[in-house]
């Protein structure tokens with residue numbers, strides 16, 4: 001097909017006119033009523049409809065998350081759907097504060113069997129639908145407008161008749177959906193709904209849920225919002241009808257359409273976790289709920305273990321959730337690119353500093369974090385995978401991994417240098433460099449493998465110009481505590497052939513070193529051919545510093561078989577001796 005011919009096959013959606021719309025000036029301040037239709041719209045769209053075990057796993061998840069309205073199936077569609085409804089009722093698996101609902105077409109015999117399937121339920125909603133859009137009236141049903149109204153009214157009458165006989169003890173709710181509402185002439189949708197309400201007679205203690213589906217999403221979200229605002233203004237009995245929406249995602253704007261429709265007056269939303277459902281799915285309840293949370297609005301749903309939600313949805317639907325899915329995808333809290341990593345690392349540092357200053361925990365502080373709209377820990381994800389390393393990464397990311405995974409806070413110059421090594425490996429392999437590998441690369445590059453008890457054998461005397469103690473920052477000559485440490489270090493290192501000179505305050509004054517911890521030291525030494533960094537560990541500062549100097553010398557190609565300096569052994573050996 002030639003691209004220039006394609007537009008002629010499609011017509012622009014003709015929106016309704018609502019020049020005095022008010023929804024654009026509103027904000028969302030409270031969560032709507034939620035209904036999960038994972039077990040109905042979600043299930044009916046699967047290659048393999050859920051087995052009873054999978055349905056139960058989904059039902060339990062939805063209950064645990066706090067959904068209070070759950071559409072559990074289309075009981076007359078299949079024996080499995082019917083049996084599942086019976087199982088929930090007979091095994092008393094429905095918590096008292098949860099209302100199940102079941103869908104059925106506006107067909108008398110099917111409604112009778114649906115009512116039967118609910119026998120013994122404490123509370124339940126029967127949801128009747130028929131398509132109202134012109135295309136469906138003309139092509140699918142071959143009926144006039146009046147016949148379409150009559151179909152909806154007859155469905156409502158069937159529902160009344162059968163439920164009075166079969167479900168006298170049930171706290172029974174009624175929901176009606178003009179299927180394809182968004183493609184229906186608005187005045188006609190209202191005409192059908194008014195006729196249904198006339199028959200159901202909503203009033204105190206007798207609500208009707210009028211559910212308006214964007215069965216196939218056809219327009220931009222603002223058009224749907226206009227439709228909903230107009231409906232809300234026009235439909236009678238506002239106190240006794242709940243204006244519900246059931247958006248699909250055919251244009252990929254289901255979430256936006258829902259949010260605007262909520263501004264426009266919708267009070268209830270039907271959708272599926274991670275956007276399951278027919279075609280491109282129903283609107284995603286996870287995205288909607290967490291969008292609210294990140295604006296400070298309590299969604300009333302527990303998303304604190306998002307991985308359980310994702311795993312259960314994947315198990316039940318046998319479909320993968322995209323790694324990029326908002327809030328729940330495997331990669332959505334992960335930055336690979338250098339500038340993002342740098343900003344996140346600084347963001348965490350700032351948050352920790354603010355928390356320390358206020359004497360609070362980080363989790364008590366407002367979340368203000370570059371590139372991360374939500375704290376991963378709020379949905380049960382850890383910080384470890386926030387930064388991952390590949391060829392797009394930079395020093396900030398490498399430093400983050402060294403700190404988060406290996407507990408090493410590299411000095412800035414060393415971060416820059418080491419990031420080049422990591423970058424070279426990433427370029428050569430074209431693949432991700434795992435945190436383990438980053439750690440091994442660091443040790444291979446900067447840690448001395450020489451026996452710490454052996455003498456430092458170098459061609460030229462190393463001049464130690466920078467020394468950072470891990471966890472304590474730069475060792476400087478300008479602080480009272482530091483100068484004592486420095487003097488003692490000079491005293492120790494000088495006889496071992498290390499010239500300590502010009503050690504300056506090169507960064508913010510560090511904390512005191514954790515006394516119980518093995519010392520880890522970064523040393524920068526100057527040799528005739530240039531400077532080199534080394535890293536050393538040891539039982540104390542002196543041993544670690546000596547080891548770091550040794551590593552720097554090795555990296556500078558300064559090691560020689562014969563020692564030219566005075567020393568014959570390092571501090572570690574001296575201590576033992």
Ligand SMILES: CC(=O)SCCNC(=O)CCNC(=O)[C@H](O)C(C)(C)COP(=O)(O)OP(=O)(O)OC[C@H]1O[C@@H](n2cnc3c(N)ncnc32)[C@H](O)[C@@H]1OP(=O)(O)O
Nearest residue numbers: 041044074076077078105106107129130131140141179215
């Ligand atoms: C947008 C949605 O998601 S709606 C939910 C869709 N879900 C499903 O369809 C799954 C459950 N449905 C089914 O399994 C089947 O349709 C059954 C078992 C309920 C009924 O099966 P059957 O009667 O054998 O077949 P079928 O679905 O083809 O029936 C279509 C008939 O119902 C009519 N019909 C379709 N929808 C409705 C409706 N909402 N109200 C009244 N009649 C309807 C059609 O016009 C058609 O009538 P015709 O046979 O006179 O042309």
Ligand SMILES: CC(C)C(=O)C(=O)O
Nearest residue numbers: 129177179180213215
């Ligand atoms: C039956 C209705 C609510 C539906 O699923 C739809 O129109 O998408």
